[in-house]
Amino acid sequence: MKTADNQGELWEVFIQSKPGQAFKHVGSIHAFDKDNAIENARDIYTRRNEGTGLWVVPSAEIIAVALNESDYFFEPATDKIYRHPTFYNLPKGLTHM
Amino acid sequence: MKSTLNYYLQIADNALILSHRLAENTSKGPFLEEDLATANVALDLIGLAESMYHEAAKMEGYGQTGDDLAYRREETDFVNCLLAEQPNRDFAHIVTRQFLMDTFNYHYFMALTESRDPFLSAIAFKSIKEVTYHLRRSSEWMIRLGTGTDESRHRVQLAINTLWKFTDELFEESDADMAMLANGFGVHLNDIKVQWNQKVNEILFLSHLESPKNQFSVRGGKQGIHTEHLGHILAEMQFLPGKYPDAVW
Numbered sequence: 532m533k534t535a536d537n538q539g540e541l542w543e544v545f546i547q548s549k550p551g552q553a554f555k556h557v558g559s560i561h562a563f564d565k566d567n568a569i570e571n572a573r574d575i576y577t578r579r580n581e582g583t584g585l586w587v588v589p590s591a592e593i594i595a596v597a598l599n600e601s602d603y604f605f606e607p608a609t610d611k612i613y614r615h616p617t618f619y620n621l622p623k624g625l626t627h628m
Numbered sequence: 629m630k631s632t633l634n635y636y637l638q639i640a641d642n643a644l645i646l647s648h649r650l651a652e653n654t655s656k657g658p659f660l661e662e663d664l665a666t667a668n669v670a671l672d673l674i675g676l677a678e679s680m681y682h683e684a685a686k687m688e689g690y691g692q693t694g695d696d697l698a699y700r701r702e703e704t705d706f707v708n709c710l711l712a713e714q715p716n717r718d719f720a721h722i723v724t725r726q727f728l729m730d731t732f733n734y735h736y737f738m739a740l741t742e743s744r745d746p747f748l749s750a751i752a753f754k755s756i757k758e759v760t761y762h763l764r765r766s767s768e769w770m771i772r773l774g775t776g777t778d779e780s781r782h783r784v785q786l787a788i789n790t791l792w793k794f795t796d797e798l799f800e801e802s803d804a805d806m807a808m809l810a811n812g813f814g815v816h817l818n819d820i821k822v823q824w825n826q827k828v829n830e831i832l833f834l835s836h837l838e839s840p841k842n843q844f845s846v847r848g849g850k851q852g853i854h855t856e857h858l859g860h861i862l863a864e865m866q867f868l869p870g871k872y873p874d875a876v877w
Contacts (some may be wrong), residue, residue, distance in 0.1 A: 538659040560661050566768050573660040574668050 539563040540589060544572040554586055562587075589591030631807035632745075633687050634707060635814065637697070638804060638850065639751075640680035641708035644698055646729055647673035648861055665765065669726070672758040676751070683747055699869040704852040704858050707802070711794040713849070713858045720773055720783035724791055727766035727831065732798045733759045735823040739815035748813060767831050774835025781836065788832070789840050794801055796845035798824070805850075 538561040546555040557576050562568035568587040577585060596604050608614070650670035657663025681694030711729060716722050737759055740752035773784040775853065799821040801809075808814030831840050868875060 538661075561659060562661065563772065567772070570765055570768075571665060574665040575661060578668060 539567065540591070542568045542572070542587045543593060544546040544576055545588070546576060546582035548582050550583050554584060557581075560587070571602060591622050629687065631804040632813070633684055634802070634804035635808045636680050636684040636687070638707045638802065639866060640677045640684060640697070641706050642674040642712050643677035643680065643727075643857070644704070645706070645861060646712040646725075647671075647677060647706045648865055649714075649716060649725070650711070650722070653722060658719055666722070668761050669765075672762070676755055676758075679751060684818050695869070699866050702763045703854060703862055706854065706858060706862070707850050707852060708858075709794070710846060710849040710855050711791060711798065713855060713861060714791060714794065715857055717787070717790075718783060720780070720787040721790070723766055723769040723773060724787035726762070728791060728795055728828065730759060730763040730766045731824050732820065735764045735820045735827070736815060739820060742813040752807050770831050770837070771835045773834075774837045784835070785837050788837055792840040793843050793846045797847035797849060799851060800847055802850040
């Protein structure tokens with residue numbers, strides 16, 4: 532039997548730890564199709580009660596900012612202090628802002 | 629009492645031996661994810677075997693433990709069905725054996741939830757969640773292999789043809805099966821057979837595989853008469869407790 536290096540496509544795995552909470556990226560897996568992907572994700576990342584929700588997304592479908600683009604993507608925000616609503620006086624009873 | 633004990637051992641031995649077969653494949657899976665997933669199924673089964681042996685040991689009442697039943701019985705004392713002990717010839721065999729066993733376990737434990745024995749009914753409720761997932765995984769692998777490449781289709785058809793002769797035995801009623809059915813603790817294996825056939829044929833159809841016709845059947849596992857493979861499994865599995873009888877972690 533030849534040792535195939537074909538392990539399927541790469542998929543990204545997201546877990547929701549409690550109902551209502553946001554899904555968080557936890558890692559990636561290999562799989563051959565959607566069913567295979569969600570099952571491999573389940574067997575690798577949720578065996579110890581880590582979650583109540585599970586997403587898998589083909590890694591190739593994720594649109595990401597390239598490292599060399601980060602200058603003009605993110606840095607313009609750093610010196611615009613007026614974009615944060617920090618100049619308002621909040622009423623006393625308001626705690627979650 | 630004897631038939632209850634044997635009935636518990638049938639369930640425990642099936643789970644232990646199949647689990648051991650899957651565990652043999654650990655670190656040899658086709659890729660990392662599959663390797664872990666297979667070991668995961670093996671762990672579910674060892675959990676089932678452990679509960680059943682523990683309960684069976686209490687029933688015997690000689691101060692035995694569950695480990696004694698797993699590690700200190702001889703080949704002819706084991707009452708697992710022959711299908712569970714068949715070797716890991718290739719990945720297609722592992723998947724096919726698992727699929728045939730999972731389909732049986734699914735319908736068997738579904739029926740066993742109605743058992744008048746509170747322990748069996750509780751174990752069945754617990755197992756059905758695990759087995760539902762096992763069956764989903766193995767069914768999908770059957771379809772994936774059957775509709776994959778020429779080679780994968782050929783191998784999985786070969787596995788079906790090789791293992792088919794061991795499937796009749798799953799539904800053969802042992803003395804324990806009959807006694808437990810009579811007192812409302814057991815299940816109707818004939819009903820399970822109908823459901824098993826339906827599910828297996830459905831998946832074979834979706835996998836573009838042929839179901840073998842007119843094959844002879846091999847049986848005897850439930851009476852302690854095994855294929856040559858079980859002895860090898862036990863020799864390996866029971867080596868440590870045999871050599872160092874009171875070894876502890």
